[in-house]
Amino acid sequence: MGVLVKGVAMATDTKSRMISAAIGLLRRHGLAAMTFNDVLAESGAARGAIYHHFPGGKQQLALEAARRNAEDVRGHLRELPARTPREVVEAFLGNIRPVVQASADGGGCAVAAVTIDGGAAIADQSSLRTVAAEGFAGWVGELTGKLTHAGMSPSQAADLATLMIVTLEGAHILCRAAGSIAPFDSAASALLSALPPSSG
Numbered sequence: 001m002g003v004l005v006k007g008v009a010m011a012t013d014t015k016s017r018m019i020s021a022a023i024g025l026l027r028r029h030g031l032a033a034m035t036f037n038d039v040l041a042e043s044g045a046a047r048g049a050i051y052h053h054f055p056g057g058k059q060q061l062a063l064e065a066a067r068r069n070a071e072d073v074r075g076h077l078r079e080l081p082a083r084t085p086r087e088v089v090e091a092f093l094g095n096i097r098p099v100v101q102a103s104a105d106g107g108g109c110a111v112a113a114v115t116i117d118g119g120a121a122i123a124d125q126s127s128l129r130t131v132a133a134e135g136f137a138g139w140v141g142e143l144t145g146k147l148t149h150a151g152m153s154p155s156q157a158a159d160l161a162t163l164m165i166v167t168l169e170g171a172h173i174l175c176r177a178a179g180s181i182a183p184f185d186s187a188a189s190a191l192l193s194a195l196p197p198s199s200g
Contacts, residue, residue: 015053017043022065026110027102031062031128059124062114063131069110070135077142082149085157086195089164092143093188096168100184104175111135112169139165160195167191 021042025034036050036058054060080091103109114128143161148154167187174183 014043014045014049018045018049018053018061019065019068022061023069023110026062026065026069026113027107030108030113031116034058034062036061059127062128066111066114066128066131066135070131070138073111073135074138074142077139077146080143080146082146085147085150085152085160086192088143088146088150089160089192089195092164093191096171097181097184097188100168100171100175101181103172104179104181104184106176107172108176109169109172112172136165136169163191163194 018039021039022034024042025038029038039045039061040047040050051057054064056063076095077092080095081087099107111132115132140158140161143164144154144157147157147160152160167184171184171187175181
């Protein structure tokens with residue numbers, strides 16, 4: 001029984017490592033360039049693990065990586081303070097700044113990456129876009145709840161939350177292109193300036 005439990009734990013750990021490796025590769029190289037060889041090299045998994053854990057191939061791996069990354073980000077957003085709208089926005093900007101800095105250094109967003117053409121290996125692009133859309137909607141929903149709790153009306157909170165996520169995703173692209181975090185700093189300043197005076 002102990003061996004069986006250990007085997008299950010090891011199998012789960014292997015799959016988890018492969019998903020983590022895929023998230024990193026999606027961030028750095030995008031979906032089309034992500035290969036199972038790279039996933040195996042980064043995760044230390046054996047070749048047989050590919051179709052054992054991901055019988056649906058690259059598409060399944062990309063879907064699970066995007067879902068995990070979306071949930072991880074949502075978990076971070078859930079931890080943001082929510083006493084005032086300004087506090088929510090400032091905490092959000094502070095938390096994402098290192099992530100955007102990674103984009104300036106050649107990284108990106110794993111969730112956004114699955115919305116880009118994955119090449120011939122991906123038969124159903126729409127399922128990837130659906131997972132990304134659900135992930136982004138979850139982030140907006142989490143921020144909307146924070147901002148509403150902090151005193152904004154639901155409609156204002158939803159609009160501001162959407163702007164915050166658009167700022168994040170746009171910053172990934174602009175900062176990577178510029179090789180600098182300057183576009184993010186400009187957008188962050190504008191986002192804070194757009195807060196109503198009564199937002200605290």
